[in-house]
Amino acid sequence: MKELQDLNLPEELKYSKDHEWAKKENGNIRMGIDDYAQDQLGEIVFVEMPEVGDTFSQGDEVGSLESVKAVSEFYAPLSGEVVKINEELEDSPELVNQSCYDNGWIVEIKPDDVSELENLMDKKAYYDMLKG
Amino acid sequence: MNHPGTSGLIFREPELWEKSRAGRCAVSIPGSDVETAPLNQEFTRDDVDLPELYEVDMVRHYTRLSQWNFGIDSGMYPLGSCTMKYNPKTNEAQASRDALASVHPLAGEPYTQGALKLMYDLERQLSAITGYDAVTLQPAAGAHGELTGMLIIHAYHEKNNDQRSKVLIPDTAHGTNPASVTLCGYEAVNVDSGEEGILTPEAVEAVMDEDTAGIMVTNPNTLGLFERNIREIADIVHAKGGLVYGDGANMNAIMGIVKPADIGIDVMHLNLHKTFSTPHGGGGPGSGPVGVTKALEPFLPVPIVEKNGENYTLTCDRPDSIGRLHTFYGHFGIMVRAYSYILSMGAEGLKNASQYAVLNANYLKESLKETLNLPFDKPCMHECVFNDKKQQAYHISTMDIAKRLLDYGFHPPTVYFPLVVDGSFMLEPTETESRETLDQFVQAVQAISREAAETPDLLHSAPNLTKVTRLDEVSAARKPCLKG
Numbered sequence: 001m002k003e004l005q006d007l008n009l010p011e012e013l014k015y016s017k018d019h020e021w022a023k024k025e026n027g028n029i030r031m032g033i034d035d036y037a038q039d040q041l042g043e044i045v046f047v048e049m050p051e052v053g054d055t056f057s058q059g060d061e062v063g064s065l066e067s068v069k070a071v072s073e074f075y076a077p078l079s080g081e082v083v084k085i086n087e088e089l090e091d092s093p094e095l096v097n098q099s100c101y102d103n104g105w106i107v108e109i110k111p112d113d114v115s116e117l118e119n120l121m122d123k124k125a126y127y128d129m130l131k132g
Numbered sequence: 133m134n135h136p137g138t139s140g141l142i143f144r145e146p147e148l149w150e151k152s153r154a155g156r157c158a159v160s161i162p163g164s165d166v167e168t169a170p171l172n173q174e175f176t177r178d179d180v181d182l183p184e185l186y187e188v189d190m191v192r193h194y195t196r197l198s199q200w201n202f203g204i205d206s207g208m209y210p211l212g213s214c215t216m217k218y219n220p221k222t223n224e225a226q227a228s229r230d231a232l233a234s235v236h237p238l239a240g241e242p243y244t245q246g247a248l249k250l251m252y253d254l255e256r257q258l259s260a261i262t263g264y265d266a267v268t269l270q271p272a273a274g275a276h277g278e279l280t281g282m283l284i285i286h287a288y289h290e291k292n293n294d295q296r297s298k299v300l301i302p303d304t305a306h307g308t309n310p311a312s313v314t315l316c317g318y319e320a321v322n323v324d325s326g327e328e329g330i331l332t333p334e335a336v337e338a339v340m341d342e343d344t345a346g347i348m349v350t351n352p353n354t355l356g357l358f359e360r361n362i363r364e365i366a367d368i369v370h371a372k373g374g375l376v377y378g379d380g381a382n383m384n385a386i387m388g389i390v391k392p393a394d395i396g397i398d399v400m401h402l403n404l405h406k407t408f409s410t411p412h413g414g415g416g417p418g419s420g421p422v423g424v425t426k427a428l429e430p431f432l433p434v435p436i437v438e439k440n441g442e443n444y445t446l447t448c449d450r451p452d453s454i455g456r457l458h459t460f461y462g463h464f465g466i467m468v469r470a471y472s473y474i475l476s477m478g479a480e481g482l483k484n485a486s487q488y489a490v491l492n493a494n495y496l497k498e499s500l501k502e503t504l505n506l507p508f509d510k511p512c513m514h515e516c517v518f519n520d521k522k523q524q525a526y527h528i529s530t531m532d533i534a535k536r537l538l539d540y541g542f543h544p545p546t547v548y549f550p551l552v553v554d555g556s557f558m559l560e561p562t563e564t565e566s567r568e569t570l571d572q573f574v575q576a577v578q579a580i581s582r583e584a585a586e587t588p589d590l591l592h593s594a595p596n597l598t599k600v601t602r603l604d605e606v607s608a609a610r611k612p613c614l615k616g
Contacts, residue, residue, distance in 0.1 A: 043606040
């Protein structure tokens with residue numbers, strides 16, 4: 001597994017305590033899991049995604065990721081409605097391991113209140129949390 | 133090195149159809165001494181594809197397949213949470229007796245008195261072991277027992293016009309518990325175990341309310357630790373009108389020592405196939421009897437064996453029953469093995485079995501805690517949980533260590549469960565391993581730990597001596613091939 005200093009944590013993203021990332025994308029919020037989470041989970045073999053139109057509150061369980069080790073849930077970084085899911089993950093779940101911030105994004109949410117983004121951590125605060 | 137693993141000649145073996153040659157057969161059928169008569173065309177067909185073989189082809193086929201396998205009869209199988217102990221062959225012999233193996237479920241009461249007596253007596257033996265007022269033998273296995281127990285809890289609240297919406301489940305419970313709760317229409321609410329790896333009364337108090345139907349506790353829990361606060365936790369749950377469910381999968385640690393009914397658990401299942409001597413691990417069949425306190429007895433599934441004078445009968449006359457959960461009466465063959473095991477062990481023998489199971493686990497824990505990281509360093513029950521923290525420096529994972537154990541002649545332990553420990557390596561030696569075997573196992577893990585530093589590639593490619601080496605589990609999961 002990666003050492004903390006080897007993790008790829010882009011500056012422009014926001015991070016949750018459950019290791020999701022979020023960023024603004026055409027007025028919506030795109031989310032996925034970060035480098036730490038994909039590294040900890042190991043090889044991901046299945047992504048269970050919500051359906052377009054589902055609504056969630058910040059922190060609700062949105063779906064789950066299955067690796068050869070375990071099944072882990074992922075949570076909504078903001079409240080809102082799912083407007084898009086990454087359908088490529090259905091056949092190629094390995095994209096989450098290979099490219100967790102780009103091709104391995106998971107869902108896009110139309111946020112109820114975009115200011116909830118401020119509840120999430122920036123890179124420095126998240127990195128400090130990982131250091132414990 | 134004194135360990136059982138070595139290389140040996142393993143045979144390739146084709147499918148029976150590949151070995152088949154037209155006209156071959158195992159026995160010569162005597163020539164017919166009557167005239168042939170054609171079968172009704174309506175009942176004949178040409179497409180029955182059965183292999184044609186000599187007897188020796190068949191014997192070698194199944195002997196070779198059996199040599200590819202690893203079972204408790206081959207070596208130590210410390211698969212934590214599964215209780216892979218040796219099952220004495222006498223119990224198998226009793227279950228194979230013609231009078232028990234051939235009894236037909238539709239034969240009727242007058243012709244099955246012996247089978248009904250066995251079930252009646254086994255229920256009472258399990259009551260004596262657990263302290264419960266009544267036991268049903270119907271559930272087919274552990275998770276089915278959980279479902280039965282939760283349906284009983286659901287029926288109890290329904291009867292009291294007090295239906296609730298949630299059930300508490302600690303993070304050290306068995307993985308099937310949340311599923312059983314959800315099937316009953318309840319929401320599973322997670323309760324974190326404390327820093328010591330066991331539940332605290334405060335954590336339960338904080339989430340227990342009058343909309344919570346109860347709590348599901350595995351005791352000892354999946355860290356192999358005894359839930360010391362169980363009595364206090366049961367009082368908290370009872371005070372709010374909830375019930376306590378006990379997952380008895382770990383009963384092998386406490387037989388003859390703790391009666392679950394005495395520590396506040398209202399309903400509990402046992403795994404006969406784990407604790408009471410049925411070979412398992414190949415997917416069944418199992419048996420998951422459920423014990424209940426007096427207050428819950430009316431809700432037990434039907435039919436129920438009753439004794440009237442010298443006669444045994446089956447009754448369905450229980451208006452509050454949750455109904456039938458299995459065709460006929462459950463898995464009778466497993467009940468015979470348990471009955472035979474309990475009678476041949478005796479009360480003192482069962483208690484000794486648990487004591488040795490706990491002693492053996494503590495012996496492994498103490499012997500290996502310098503070699504592997506031990507997250508909860510305290511006396512354990514029948515199993516203990518290590519992880520790969522020390523070996524991570526060499527980029528060696530729990531999986532690598534587990535696979536390498538096969539080369540040393542041991543079945544790997546349970547890995548990556550329980551989830552509450554990162555990279556779990558969960559050992560349950562059971563009572564049936566000798567000191568010499570445990571020492572061999574310890575030496576094997578110590579040798580593997582040295583290899584992790586010196587020759588890590590040996591671990592990455594392991595197992596190296598088995599018929600098939602490291603399998604590509606990722607591709608198997610991502611791109612499953614579901615037909616031959």
